[in-house]
Every structure is written in C-alpha cells, then in structure tokens.
Amino acid sequence: MSAARATVAVVRSERAPLVDTLHEWVTTVDHKRLGILYIIYALLFLAFGGIEAIIIRIQLIRPHNTFVSPQVFNRMFTMHGTTMIFFAAMPLVFGFANYLVPLMIGARDTAFPRLNAFSFWLTAFGGLLLYFSFLGGNGLYGAGNAPDVGWFAYAPLTSRTFSPGHSTDFWILALLLSGIGSMGTAINIAATVLCMRCPGMTLGKMPLLAWLNFTMAGLVILSMSPLTAAQLMLLVDRYLGGHFFDVQAGGSAVLWMHFFWIFGHPEVYVLAIPAFAFASEIIPVFSRKPIFGYPVMVAATLAIGFISMSVWAHHMFTVGMTSAGNTFFVLSTMAIAVPTGIKIFNWLATIWGGKVQYRTPMLFCVAFLFQFLIAGLTGIMLAAAPFDWQLSGSYFVVAHFHYVIVGGILFTIFGAFYYWFPKMSGRMYNEALGKVHFWLFTAGFHLTFDFMHVPGVLGMPRRIYTYEPGRGWDIWNLVITIGVLFQAVATLVFLGNLLWSKLWGKVAGSDPWDGWTLEWSTASPPPAYNFPSLPEVRSRRPLWDLKHPEDPDWHYE
Amino acid sequence: MYFLIAAEAAIFTIFVVAYIFYVGKSATGPQPAAVLHAPLFLTACLLSSSLTTHLAVRGLRSRNVRRFTWWWCGTVILGGIFVAGTAREWRHLVYQDGLTIQTNLFGTTYYSLVGLHAFHVIAGLLALAVVLVFAIRGDVRQEHSARTEVLSMYWHFVDAVWVVIFTVVYLIGR
Numbered sequence: 001m002s003a004a005r006a007t008v009a010v011v012r013s014e015r016a017p018l019v020d021t022l023h024e025w026v027t028t029v030d031h032k033r034l035g036i037l038y039i040i041y042a043l044l045f046l047a048f049g050g051i052e053a054i055i056i057r058i059q060l061i062r063p064h065n066t067f068v069s070p071q072v073f074n075r076m077f078t079m080h081g082t083t084m085i086f087f088a089a090m091p092l093v094f095g096f097a098n099y100l101v102p103l104m105i106g107a108r109d110t111a112f113p114r115l116n117a118f119s120f121w122l123t124a125f126g127g128l129l130l131y132f133s134f135l136g137g138n139g140l141y142g143a144g145n146a147p148d149v150g151w152f153a154y155a156p157l158t159s160r161t162f163s164p165g166h167s168t169d170f171w172i173l174a175l176l177l178s179g180i181g182s183m184g185t186a187i188n189i190a191a192t193v194l195c196m197r198c199p200g201m202t203l204g205k206m207p208l209l210a211w212l213n214f215t216m217a218g219l220v221i222l223s224m225s226p227l228t229a230a231q232l233m234l235l236v237d238r239y240l241g242g243h244f245f246d247v248q249a250g251g252s253a254v255l256w257m258h259f260f261w262i263f264g265h266p267e268v269y270v271l272a273i274p275a276f277a278f279a280s281e282i283i284p285v286f287s288r289k290p291i292f293g294y295p296v297m298v299a300a301t302l303a304i305g306f307i308s309m310s311v312w313a314h315h316m317f318t319v320g321m322t323s324a325g326n327t328f329f330v331l332s333t334m335a336i337a338v339p340t341g342i343k344i345f346n347w348l349a350t351i352w353g354g355k356v357q358y359r360t361p362m363l364f365c366v367a368f369l370f371q372f373l374i375a376g377l378t379g380i381m382l383a384a385a386p387f388d389w390q391l392s393g394s395y396f397v398v399a400h401f402h403y404v405i406v407g408g409i410l411f412t413i414f415g416a417f418y419y420w421f422p423k424m425s426g427r428m429y430n431e432a433l434g435k436v437h438f439w440l441f442t443a444g445f446h447l448t449f450d451f452m453h454v455p456g457v458l459g460m461p462r463r464i465y466t467y468e469p470g471r472g473w474d475i476w477n478l479v480i481t482i483g484v485l486f487q488a489v490a491t492l493v494f495l496g497n498l499l500w501s502k503l504w505g506k507v508a509g510s511d512p513w514d515g516w517t518l519e520w521s522t523a524s525p526p527p528a529y530n531f532p533s534l535p536e537v538r539s540r541r542p543l544w545d546l547k548h549p550e551d552p553d554w555h556y557e
Numbered sequence: 558m559y560f561l562i563a564a565e566a567a568i569f570t571i572f573v574v575a576y577i578f579y580v581g582k583s584a585t586g587p588q589p590a591a592v593l594h595a596p597l598f599l600t601a602c603l604l605s606s607s608l609t610t611h612l613a614v615r616g617l618r619s620r621n622v623r624r625f626t627w628w629w630c631g632t633v634i635l636g637g638i639f640v641a642g643t644a645r646e647w648r649h650l651v652y653q654d655g656l657t658i659q660t661n662l663f664g665t666t667y668y669s670l671v672g673l674h675a676f677h678v679i680a681g682l683l684a685l686a687v688v689l690v691f692a693i694r695g696d697v698r699q700e701h702s703a704r705t706e707v708l709s710m711y712w713h714f715v716d717a718v719w720v721v722i723f724t725v726v727y728l729i730g731r
Contacts (some may be wrong), residue, residue: 221563221564228568232669236658242669253577255578
C-alpha cells in the first residue's frame, strides 16, 4: 500500500501546477518539509543579517567614515544581532532537528505534526514582523525606522521616553511570537525523542544527534520562557504604563539584564549543542570509526545544559554585583569548560587512528574543532571577572562571541548542509565548489575575527559609530572589513552550489557516505512516510549491523 | 504537556521573582498591607476544583460518563466563581482603593502576576467548557479519558501556581 502511495505522490509532483505545489508546502505538516522550510527561511534571514553586517563593517573601514548615519548604524547592529540569533541561527538549528530527529530515531513524523507547522509559521511571521518595522516603525509618519536598542535591549533605552514610535514594539512582538514558536518546536522535539523511537532503540542506543537535540529542546523550554516573560513585562511598561523597568518609580534596569541573560546565556548552548550534534555525526563517519566515549558524550552534554542555566551573570560583571555573586558566576562559567573539553577530546579521539576522508563536511568539522577551542579559551579569559572588567563591552568580546557563533556553530552548520544535502535533495553537491567555499570562508573568518581581538585589547568599544584616527585601530578595522568580503563571496559560492546541485547535481542514492544511522537506510529524498516498515534496532549503528551481519555492533555494546 | 507545564512554570517563576524583588519598593501608596485581603473562599473554590477534575477523569476511566459530566461541570462552576471573584476584587481595588497598573510598582507587579494567572485560568476554563459541551452532547466516551487527563493536568498546574501566588502575594508580600 505504501508503494502505491509513493507512486501517486511522484506522479502528482510531476504534473502539479505551481499553485498546487505551493499550497502543499504552505499547508504541510510533514516534518521533512517543515524542516526544509525552516532552513530556507533561515538562509533568507542569514542573507539579511549578512548584509547588515557588511553595512556595519563598511562604516567602520576607516576613521571618520560616513557611509551611513549614526541612527542607521544603531539600527544595523541591532537588526544584525536580533536577526542572526533569532531568525537565522535558531531556525537553522530547528530545521535540521525537525528533519533529522524523526528519521534518525526511526519515526514516521514528529509527535505533534500540526504543532510543528504552527510553530514554524509563528517564527516565520515573527521574522516578517521584525522586518516590517523598516516600513512601519514610525507608524504613519512617513520615514522608515527599525529597532535601534541593541540586541539585548537594556532598560531604560526601551522605555517610551527613549524609544518613541513603534520600532521597539516590533522588536518585542517579533521575539515574543518567535519565542512561542520556539517553545512549540522544543516541546515537539522533546516529546518525539521520548515517545516515538522505533522498536529496540533504547535511550542508550539513540544517535548522539537525537540526544543533543533533546538537551537543546530542554534548554529552549527553560530559557525561552524567561525571555517571553520579560518581553511581556516590557509590553506592560510600554503600553499599560507599568513600572517594571522604570527606575524613577523604583523599578530596576538591572532586573531586565538578569531576565535577559537568564535567557541569553543558555541560548548560546541552544545553538552550540546542535552544532556539537552535527560534529558528533559527521566526524565518526568521515573518520570511519564509531564515536569515542558515547556515554561520556551524553553525560557531558547534559552537564553543559545543566551548568549553562547558572552562568548568566557573567554578562554582568561590570554592573557591580557582590563579590560572592561574582565569584559564583566566575566558578560556574569556568566549570562549563570541563564538559566542553571532554567533548573536544572525544572528537579528537574519534579522529585518532581513523581513515580520515577530507570531504567538505569533514573539513568544516575539523576547522570547527580548532576554532571552537580558541573561542572556548577566550571564553575562559572573559570568565575571570577582573579580566572582564577591563574588556567587557569591547571588540574583544565581539570577537569572542563571533568566534563561538561563526567559527564554532556556523561552521558545523555548513558541514551539516553538505553532509545531509544529498539526503534532503537527492542530489550530490559539487565537491570542488564546496572546497572553494570552505577555504574562502575560513580565510575570511580568520581575517575578520582573529584580528578583531586586537582593537578590543587596544580599547575599542563595541557599537561605536566611528573612531578617531591614530589610536592604532585603523589597520585592524581595515583588515576586518576585508575579511568580511571573503566571507560574503564564500557564502555566495555556497548558495550557488546548493542551487546548482539541486538542479543539475549527480543523483546521490540513498547512502552516499556509507553512513550508519537510520536516515541513510531510506530513499533520498525520503518518502512522506519515511520508512516502508519501521526498522528494528539492536545497536547504536543500525546500518553497520545491516551491512556487516558477520560482525554487528551489538556483539560489543 | 509536562514540557508545556515546565515552560509555563518558568514564565511564572520570572513574574514571581519580579514580584518578590519589588515588594516594598513602591515609591508611593497604596501599599499591599492596606488594600489586600486574602481571598480564602476563592482559593478554596480553585483548589477544590482540582479535586473535582480528578474525580471526573476517574469517573470517565471507569466508563461512568454521567459522573464525569457532573464533576466536570462542577469544575467549570468552581473555576467560574474564582474568575468572577478575582474580577470583583480588582474592581474594588481599582475604584475603592485607586490602585491601577500605573499607580506604583505594587500595582504593576500585582496586576501582571495575578492577571497572568487569571489569564491561564480563563484559558483553562474555555478548554474545560468546550469539553463540557461535548460531554453534554454525549460525545465524550471512555477512550477520551487520556485526553481529558491531559487537560486536568493543566488545571492542576494552574491551581498549583495559585498556591505559590497566594503564598507570595497574600501571605509573604503583605
């Protein structure tokens, strides 16, 4: 019966007029289609955020530049931060989780397919709302506007006095909507992992990607909610005349900081843990060895998730907390380096002695290992409160967190794109273009973000519109901006490669990498029902068992 | 539903923290001690409605649709009394005591915390009422007991949050 249905689907997709195809995509509740929608949507916003970054960097390329006005500059860095975190990185992560988790645990869909669609459209309209502020931020008064309060929107900058018009309201509502969408997706992923695993797949036999996304979902549930609550309070302040963050009536601006960073720091791990998940799937396959220390990897992930809930105030060392408070957050922040270090050593041990194949996904993951290590080291430097007092709010911090988010997270996401593109599209990507993308992007990344540490140490504050010549910042800013050019070209190569390969790439077949997890056991792209019959699993590498019946994994586990 | 409850609990936690943080920091009156009176009757109504949903679901599980309908109806009535009582209390606060969300920090935090809870009660009541309509039309059968149990879980959560709010707002916060 399933075969018959598959034929019907094929016939229809060949003949369906455009309107019908669009209608199918808009009304879909299939986790694979929603995953792809998430990813395409995120790529769109990645481009928007990238353009904003380019504008910022052109403005800073030399002292006293006037490429944009100070007002526009403020809007650009606010929109760049908000877009990249909420509407590029998170949808990318959710898209892959949506697509891969059910396939990898041998399920036919997520636990709540309609909730899944609902969450995606909430996120999508949240992003549109944010960008509508360019048109509607000033209401009907004419000139365009956009939020300009910075991505963490400290009080009292967001009060009616300092943010008249509606631009800040668009920012609040966009984040509120997409936050509710994120919670829906997180609930869905967690429930899927707990309830939908195929026969034989105990929690201990689950692919690491599923484990890590489960942890990510838990973090989203616990960390998006404080942000939602804080946004509600801000709305009460702005629309009902409340006093939560109104210092003159006894309210507290520091309380907003606490609420924002209670969300803000776990958010880093919401993005990083799925990045670890990609690395944990890609590195073993291209090293031709099973992952080293599976149980320790799971434990380290849970430890990271747990500790990350208690480190938020390291963003606030310069606010002036008590020394007990400072000490606690220094220690908890440093403690998180331990499980992260365990993970890095486990990945290295996986590569060690393996037959490493340097295909594009593996290249991105190797670069990730190196860059994430450096990002972690500058993180430990900033975790020391006295060091942070010197450098907080400088370009050193900007360099650090871009090293985490671009050098760590975006690199593995690129790796994931190349690794699963054959599964999602049914076509092979162009390996040569993939390598061009890798080398261009890596060169650009290091030009930009290695050298960004220097003006930070020399005292250049973040978010300044322009600077005086002769402070030793000029040459560094020039180099940083040149690096951005490389990254932009590399991203264009990447997008071109995806498009070209989707249309004219070689047909990939169901298992181009000789993989071991369940998604490679079904057709590429997988049919709507994923698996003709639900697979039975006896080890952590079910496809290895299938391909090597003489030496299956479950003999050893 | 457990995960939704976890997320909701985190939201309420933030509002409760804000309330506790701002207790006694209002620059001007009225202060909570002067205007708040512990709504014991309403609390009793809401807490006993948890018991009635539990009994209703147990009735449905043992195929007793009639018992389910009656206990479920009782839950809706008790919840309705709670919402009506809150409305009366707010009316008194606004018109007699001159406390609005704009008056001072106490007003801001009180109305948003209690209001957020009341919003959850109303959402729960709407869902309960829909099920009640189905039950009266005779569409609820034993196989739906798992679904009604999910809804009753949400209702228990709303009641549990009220215990926290009652303690914080009416006992400690005064």
